[in-house]
Amino acid sequence: MNTVFLLVMLVVTAGWITSAVTLRVQSLQRQADRAERRLALVLDHFGIEEPEPAGMDEVRALLGADRQIAAIKEYRRITGAGLVEAKQAVEALAVTERSDKS
Template sequence: MGILFLACLVVLGMWAVQKDISRAERTAARVERKLDLVLQHLDLHEEIPGKEGIVALVREGKTVQAVKAYREATGAGLLEAKQAVDRLT
C-alpha cells in the first residue's frame, strides 16, 4: 500500500514538472517570435557563423547537411534549423 502511494506521488510530481516545462517552452517560443518581429521591423539580421558554407550546401542540394551545419553553428533545434535553411533558398 505504501509503495503504491509513493508511486502515485512520483507520477503526480512528474506530471507537475512536465506541465511547468511545457509552460516555460511556450513562453520561450512566444518571446522568440516577438524578438524575431522586432528584428524584422528594425531590418536587423542575425549573423550566422559559417553562413557561406551553409548557403553553398543549399545550392548543391545538400539540405540535410546544411541543416546539420546550421545546427552546429548556432545551437538551434532541428525545426528551427530546417526553417532557417529553407529561408536561405
C-alpha cells in the same frame, strides 16, 4: 501487501512530480514565446535586422551542392538550433537561394 502499496505510492508520486514539472515547463515555454514575440516587435519597430550567424556560407555551399541534410546539420552546429527549427531555416534559405538565382 506492503510492497504493493509502496510500489503504487511510488508510481503515483512519480506521476504527480512528472505532471507538475511538465506544467512548469509549459508555463516557462509560453513566457519565453511571449518574450520572443515582444523582442521581434521591438526589433521591427527600430528597423533592426538580426545579423546572420557566422558560417552561413558553408550552409549555402552545402545547399548549392544539393546536400540539404548536411546543410541542416551544419546550421544546427553553428546556431545551436533544434532539428525542426534548423530544417525550416535551411528550407527557407534554399527557397531564397533559388529565387535569387532566377
